[in-house]
Amino acid sequence: MDCETTTLPFSNTSENATEYSYYDYDGDLVIMGKNESQTFGGTFSGVLYSLVFCLSLTGNTFLLWALLRHEDLRKTTNLFLLQLTISDLLLTSSLPFWAVYHLHEWVFGALACHFAVGAFFLGFYSYMLFLTAMTVDRYIAVVHALSAMRARTLRCFKLTSAMLWAISVAASVPEAFFSQTRVSHDGTLCEASSRPLAWELLGYYLQILLFFLLPFTVILFCYARIWATISRCRSGKRHRVVRLIFFIVAVFFVCWAPYNIVLFLSSLTLLGWDALQSLEYAYYVCHSLAYCHCFLNPAFHIFGGGKFWKYLSGRRLSIRSPWSQPSQSSGHRASTSHHTYV
Template sequence: MQNITSGATGGIDLDCGMSGRYEFIFTLIPIVYGCNFVIGIVGNSMVVAVIYCYMKLKTVANIFVLNLAISDLTFLITLPMWATFAATGYYWPFGGFLCKASAGLVIFNLYTSIFFLTALSIDRYLAIVHPVQSRRFRTVVYARITCVVIWLFAFVLSVPTALTRDVHNINKPNTTVCGILHSNNINTKMLKELLVAISLMKSLLGFLVPFIIIITCYCLIGRALVGARHIQKSTRCRDDEVLRMLAAAVLAFFLCWVPHQVFHFMEVLTQMWTVRNCAIEEIIDTAMPFTICIAYFNSCVNPIVYGFVGHNFRKNLLRLLRCSPSGHPGPHPSISSKMSALSFHASEALSLTSKNKASSDIK
């Protein structure tokens, strides 16, 4: 649904028609959205409750994971509207304001989620590779400032999407949609350039640049752990488990977002073409709902990857379900996922390695 012309009845005539309109999409997508909504709301709400009630905001990892869960929750509240939109054959009954707000929240969540994942990766890198030097930077104050910057930056990046999304009446078929459409008026060129800029920004800042940073951090972490275990043999199994957890986090991020980003980039290319190709747009519009479902599933995966695999998290979750009062935190009140806990042990190994080298130099 890209190029439009003004119809005689005051509605909009699509150059290529409303492609991607298949009954199985209108049936399957709402079901997937509903599952994502239930799993994501329950999982992220438990993360927020456990961290706030039992684990407290006393570590950098806890603060980032809490904000990541809140980010996912702000997006998940829009899923019932998008499920209704798909179930009714792309009919939007909620008005222009909610159209703009929902579209803005989707992009807002894209940026905040990826930025918080990137911040977590940088924090893991500093904690493991530079455990001593990074102590003055890895503080609660700096973490909270980073979160505020991420929220504000993501909001600024999501505003253009909200402004360019609106409710439109389509002549054939006769329906009302919430979407971005290119109008054939005097501002067509300017609008087209703006939409291409927004799309490229989504691909670069919303995926490519953060993914490069995440991969770089994990490669440096892996190199440091491999170098440390040659000297500290007792940490071999624990280091291997750290690498597996880090690989799982990267893999989940990659698998959830790459399909959508690929078809989104194809959509950007079709926007830049001067000649319309309805066949290609049909493929993109048919595949896009499924890639969006996979991308949205990342909001359900985050609590599993960063919280539920941790022993302390599971213990505190059981306390929450039993309505046990929050007591004093344990000796290491952190998110305590396997990644965080084993990263602490890996930091010890690297510190011991440094000490061993220092002792050798003194001798």
């Protein structure tokens, strides 16, 4: 995401031209000029980010604890969920910085600017990639159950996980590195370094295509095949598992699709499309909506998945450590569960 400074006149006279600074390293387009949209956006975003931070930190911390304390981390199901939870916590860690930024100005210094930008993008990119990988894993387990044992191994997961984290880091490090703090007449800003127009547009379209459209296309294909497969069986438990993951994907689409649409429209403004004022409120609302997925993900698992609700209510606390060696009977159960993926 890139920064651009432009002049937006409210009349035909140059005396009334107002300079606005745009930054969207935290995924947002913020109009730093003093107008009604800035007042609305600053207060709305700052308050909502604070609320999302509290909900997300609580939900994801509990989910992380439940996975590490009670779940078998040799199963790819739990391992992918663990990665998703870590991604959510990374993105959540940037929220206090952006909340203060929207309500006041950037008061944390240059190093924190790099961190907040990097944490946002690393959490966002890794979440999308691991959500896609988890869906493909579910697809293999359900649609290709006979070959699932060969494909869904711990070794395969480690290689996949390392590759996805490497891609996420490679995509987010440049964003963090080229962020900067700058003092303006509106206060201290955390923004991107100026880049040529071609690089600005490339950044927009790579994010939309590689980290939204392509993964979502893969997810839709996988769930279409999964739905066709489970419609021929009578396993209620498998239906419940797939339905839970489907809701997670649906929530991700509802949260992030509006943001990517507005992101695309904003790229058109760089090409001369005069619709900037009408996009101001859309950016505030859509980006705030995108952040809501941080607490919706653990909420679905806690309240939609029976085992995590039992952990929360304290009804299932005598579970072995995930790193302990299984007995013969427990090993047999793990093998069966791994095969049927329920």
